[in-house]
Amino acid sequence: MAQGKFISYLRVSTAKQGASGLGLEAQRKAVEDYLNGGQWTLIEEVIEVESGKRSDRPKLTEALRLCRIHGASLVIAKLDRLSRDAAFLMKLQNDGVKFVAADMPEANHMVVGILAVVAQAEREMISARTKAALAAAKARGVKLGGDRGAALSDEVRAKGRAHRTAQANAKAADLRETIKALEAGGLTSLSRLARALNARGIPTPSGRGSWQAVQVGRVLSRIG
Incomplete structure (x- = not known):
């Protein structure tokens, strides 16, 4: 059940779809169905006509700005309406904007969870390589370490x-x-x-x- 404040983001790929409303009404209905019930406020609806392959979308930027201003969540009809780029989804999280897809509400946590696992694996590999390099340097007689209690410069x-x-x-x-x-x-x-x-x-x-x-x-x- 939806709770809190939301900014709705609807996107179509062509100007013809945007002018005719083709695709927009289905997205709007999906958002309305998701928000049905609970205690929520739809602050604003933002519509963009742009290809999903691009991440530099001005209307999405505006929607994210409104989310930050109002402390609201971004709600979309379908996950692919936002982006198929996992890195771009992570950027949303880094920007501090919460989002939810009406067709897959659990994707918010699921996507971030998957990305977190991948990031953790990468960190562990980097850490392992760093430790191996330090051990090799120490074996060569390189002096390691420093003053860990030093004051901030x-x-x-x-x-x-x-x-x-x-x-x-x-x-x-x-x-x-x-x-x-x-x-x-x-x-x-x-x-x-x-x-x-x-x-x-x-x-x-x-x-x-x-x-x-x-x-x-x-x-x-x-x-x-």
């Missing part, structure tokens, strides 16, 4: 700060269109923008608490 700290800044900038970029639309509608003060974001159920960048004027100000300073 300035370079490592700088990289950590850069990573956190990049994450904050990415979250702000996701919110750019939403905030600009609110401003265009006459909401120009930080407090009014905060109330509007809360009213739309959009989580804060940290995912904790509710929007405050100071948080909106920080996001605006990042998106310009």
